[in-house]
Amino acid sequence: LFQEVQKHSVHTLVFRSLKRTHDMFVADNAKPIPLDEESHKVKMAVKLRTEYGSVLHMPTLKENLREKGGPNTGDPYGQKQYAGNQGQELEYVITGTHPYPPGPGVALTADTKVQRMPSESAAQSLAVALPASQSRLDANRTAAGVGDIYRHAGIPERSQPPGMAAAMVEAGGNKNSALMAKKAPTMPKPQWHPPWKLYRVISGHLGWVRCIAVEPGNQWFVTGSADRTIKIWDLASGKLKLSLTGHISTVRGVIVSARSPYLFSCGEDKQVKCWDLEYNKVIRHYHGHLSAVYGLDLHPTIDVLVTCSRDSTARIWDVRTKASVHTLSGHTNAVATVKCQAAEPQIITGSHDTTIRLWDLVAGKTRVTLTNHKKSVRAVVLHPRHYTFASGSPDNIKQWKFPDGNFIQNLSGHNAIINTLAVNSDGVLVSGADNGTMHLWDWRTGYNFQRVHAAVQPGSLDSESGIFACIFDQSESRLLTAEADKTIKVYKEDDTATEETHPISWKPEIIKRKRF
Numbered sequence: 001l002f003q004e005v006q007k008h009s010v011h012t013l014v015f016r017s018l019k020r021t022h023d024m025f026v027a028d029n030a031k032p033i034p035l036d037e038e039s040h041k042v043k044m045a046v047k048l049r050t051e052y053g054s055v056l057h058m059p060t061l062k063e064n065l066r067e068k069g070g071p072n073t074g075d076p077y078g079q080k081q082y083a084g085n086q087g088q089e090l091e092y093v094i095t096g097t098h099p100y101p102p103g104p105g106v107a108l109t110a111d112t113k114v115q116r117m118p119s120e121s122a123a124q125s126l127a128v129a130l131p132a133s134q135s136r137l138d139a140n141r142t143a144a145g146v147g148d149i150y151r152h153a154g155i156p157e158r159s160q161p162p163g164m165a166a167a168m169v170e171a172g173g174n175k176n177s178a179l180m181a182k183k184a185p186t187m188p189k190p191q192w193h194p195p196w197k198l199y200r201v202i203s204g205h206l207g208w209v210r211c212i213a214v215e216p217g218n219q220w221f222v223t224g225s226a227d228r229t230i231k232i233w234d235l236a237s238g239k240l241k242l243s244l245t246g247h248i249s250t251v252r253g254v255i256v257s258a259r260s261p262y263l264f265s266c267g268e269d270k271q272v273k274c275w276d277l278e279y280n281k282v283i284r285h286y287h288g289h290l291s292a293v294y295g296l297d298l299h300p301t302i303d304v305l306v307t308c309s310r311d312s313t314a315r316i317w318d319v320r321t322k323a324s325v326h327t328l329s330g331h332t333n334a335v336a337t338v339k340c341q342a343a344e345p346q347i348i349t350g351s352h353d354t355t356i357r358l359w360d361l362v363a364g365k366t367r368v369t370l371t372n373h374k375k376s377v378r379a380v381v382l383h384p385r386h387y388t389f390a391s392g393s394p395d396n397i398k399q400w401k402f403p404d405g406n407f408i409q410n411l412s413g414h415n416a417i418i419n420t421l422a423v424n425s426d427g428v429l430v431s432g433a434d435n436g437t438m439h440l441w442d443w444r445t446g447y448n449f450q451r452v453h454a455a456v457q458p459g460s461l462d463s464e465s466g467i468f469a470c471i472f473d474q475s476e477s478r479l480l481t482a483e484a485d486k487t488i489k490v491y492k493e494d495d496t497a498t499e500e501t502h503p504i505s506w507k508p509e510i511i512k513r514k515r516f
Contacts, residue, residue: 190447192504193428194497196440196479198454200490202238204231209482210250210468216258218474223482224251230265230275235473238490244275246282253296253307262319264305266293272307274319286317288324297340304361306347308335314349316361326364330357336378339389344403348389350377356391358405368405372398381421381429383443390443392418392431399446411446414439420469424476432481436465449504456485 048056099113207226214221220241222232230244230251249269256263262283263275272293274284291310298305303319314328314335333353340347345358345367356370356377370391379392387402390411397411397418416433423429427443440450456465466484473480479491494502 188445190442190445190449190504191427192499193426193440193442193449194493194495195450195502196452196491197494198452198489199492200238201457202233202488202490203457203486204233204240205229205486205488207250207486208466208468208484209486209488210252211254212469212471212480212482212488213254213256214471214473214480215256216474221471221473221480222254222256222263223488224254224265224267225486226250228267230254230263233488235478238488242280244280246273247271249292252292252294255296255298257298257319258300259298259303260319264296264298266296266307268292270309272296272305272317284319284322286315286322286324288315288327289313291334294334295337297338299340299342299346299361301342304340306338306340308338308349310334312351312353314338314347314359316347316364326361328357328359328364328366330366330369331355333376336376337380339380339382341382343387348380348382350380350391352376352378354393356380356400356405358403367403370400370405372407376417378417378419379421379431381423383423384425386443390421390423390429392421394418397421397429397431397441399443409446411441411448413448419467422470422472422479424472426476430470430472430479432467432470434466436467436483438467438470438481447504452491454483454489456483457487460485 099108099115101108101112102114205223205225205227207228209223209225211224212221214235219235220232221235222230224230224247228245228247228249228251230247231240232242232244233239234241244263247265247267247269248271249267251265251267253266254263261277263277264273265275266272270289270291270293272286272289273282274286275281276283286305286307289307289309289311293307293309296305296307298319304325305317305319306314307317308314312329312331312333312335314331315324316326316328317323318325328347328349331349331351331353333351335349335351337350338347339349344360346361347359349357349359351357354371354373354375354377356373357366358368358370359365360367373391373393373395375394377391377393380389381392382389388399388408389402390397390399394415394417397414399408399411400406401408411429411431414431414433414437416435416437418431418433420432421429422432423443429441429443431439431441433439436453436456438452438454439448440452441448453465456462464485467481468484469482471480472478477492481489481491483489
């Protein structure tokens with residue numbers, strides 16, 4: 001019933017296994033098919049014409065041909081094989097001038113014609129100056145990267161690879177191509193600014209000093225604090241002149257009108273107040289915000305007040321009638337700062353949603369939304385002379401061009417939560433941060449020429465070092481800062497400093513202007 005299984009030795013079994021394996025792989029199917037010479041020539045000819053047709057007109061280097069022993073030596077598919085190069089001159093010939101008559105009124109004939117031939121040195125310099133042909137430019141054309149598209153927005157696509165200018169020079173017997181690196185843009189030398197030094201500390205508030213404003217006559221300045229009071233100080237002496245009470249929470253914004261004897265204030269109690277400085281009393285309230293009001297600004301030419309709030313809106317108010325003209329909605333988080341100007345766009349807001357919006361005052365709608373910042377924008381400042389502005393965020397300080405918000409440059413290095421920015425006509429930009437540091441920058445170049453960290457007043461904790469607001473006075477000779485140690489600090493330029501004693505430690509480093 002059962003057939004006996006034939007027993008084999010281990011040696012026989014291994015031998016049979018080897019034989020089966022050999023039989024399986026003896027065909028060697030992975031071996032490439034022998035190259036067919038004729039079809040390969042056709043394929044290479046087609047490839048050369050389609051992919052390299054634009055450069056087939058270029059001459060072959062004689063040195064290279066000599067070294068390689070001619071175009072056909074060791075290369076069965078040399079350049080001479082293809083019709084693309086047939087009948088083309090391998091060298092440019094620099095000829096003399098066109099024939100011209102020796103003087104005015106002389107007829108141009110074979111006997112009278114004059115023709116000048118260039119000297120060897122002149123021909124050489126002319127060859128160097130020859131512009132690249134269009135076909136060569138096309139050959140060097142590259143696709144733009146994402147960064148290039150942003151940098152060259154609105155500009156026709158470049159016809160050279162980035163960073164390289166191809167200078168192709170044809171001259172008989174010499175090397176005929178040289179790639180010259182285009183010089184990278186470097187930061188221009190910044191304007192020298194004297195350093196600023198602390199010369200006065202004013203105390204009197206019982207809480208964080210959150211906001212500060214200087215009156216147009218430059219006689220006094222006003223501060224708002226977490227102690228719920230507004231204090232008016234003499235600018236020259238630093239002495240307290242007046243305290244105004246009325247807010248029931250932190251005062252977050254103050255501004256003095258240049259068109260009327262009014263002071264405007266706003267706070268975390270959702271209130272916006274108008275104070276008559278002749279009677280030192282509140283004469284108007286502006287009701288409408290649903291949460292804390294973080295900032296306010298006055299329009300320079302019309303009686304309009306703009307406020308921004310934690311309710312994600314900015315509101316435009318008629319100063320006289322107290323009417324809410326527009327509610328500027330669009331931000332998705334608290335609006336931290338607002339600025340007004342007479343030119344378009346007349347209103348600029350910065351928000352904790354990381355965006356900056358430029359608004360159409362008449363329509364009450366957004367003109368432009370700038371989304372470059374990655375973190376909350378707590379500060380915006382307009383340059384007093386240039387049609388530009390800056391915005392401050394923990395990731396960067398960025399400069400922009402009006403009216404469309406075109407990006408100019410980044411000012412990197414102030415690695416903190418930037419609460420406030422101020423700029424004067426001399427081009428000094430000041431950024432104040434939550435950790436008490438203050439950086440001073442040259443506006444044009446973005447060079448950081450000074451860093452200040454003033455000590456807190458005696459009795460305060462080091463953690464109470466923080467700058468909430470800063471502003472230049474009307475003469476721009478004084479810089480006032482509102483701080484977390486309950487003081488106002490006043491800085492002035494160091495009169496004794498010169499460019500020799502405080503040189504600019506500046507190197508013409510390559511500019512790295514990131515879009516994001």
